[in-house]
Amino acid sequence: EWEYRVVTFGGALRGPKDEELEAELNALGAEGWEVVGALPRENSNKVTVVAKRPLTSSVRRRRTTPEGTW
Template identity: 40%
Template sequence: MKLTIAAGITMLVLIVMSTIIDSVDAQNAGATQAGYPQWEYKVINAPTDNGFIQGYKLQPRLNELGLEGWECVGTLGDVRKEDTRGHVILKRPKR
């Protein structure tokens, strides 16, 4: 009787462990197939007037790009003696 109970418990443990191992293997296989997220990038120039960046003119363009899935991930400023230039870096998931 004790042997039958021990054998039943052992079988149950083996089944549970096998299920867990199969689940982990399936998750790992999916992760390596999917790889890292793929991104596409875009750089746009900020509008300027007399050497000054016009942020209010940039806003409608950013709203348009936002509707297309783009998001701002950085900005660059190029300050010069005669003028200032601004650039906006955008990214979205690759389509």
């Protein structure tokens, strides 16, 4: 099972600089995330990155615990 994360980079006036994107991707990688896709946002300078990592038992418990019962 996988845990997914979706992050959008860039702004209204310009896309992310290569160095900025590289730093953000390295930060995701350091947290165990692996990029599985990157999509340019239509009519903008943004790019959306989809990443995944193995689902841990603590995340699995959080997902199955009803809200407000912590």
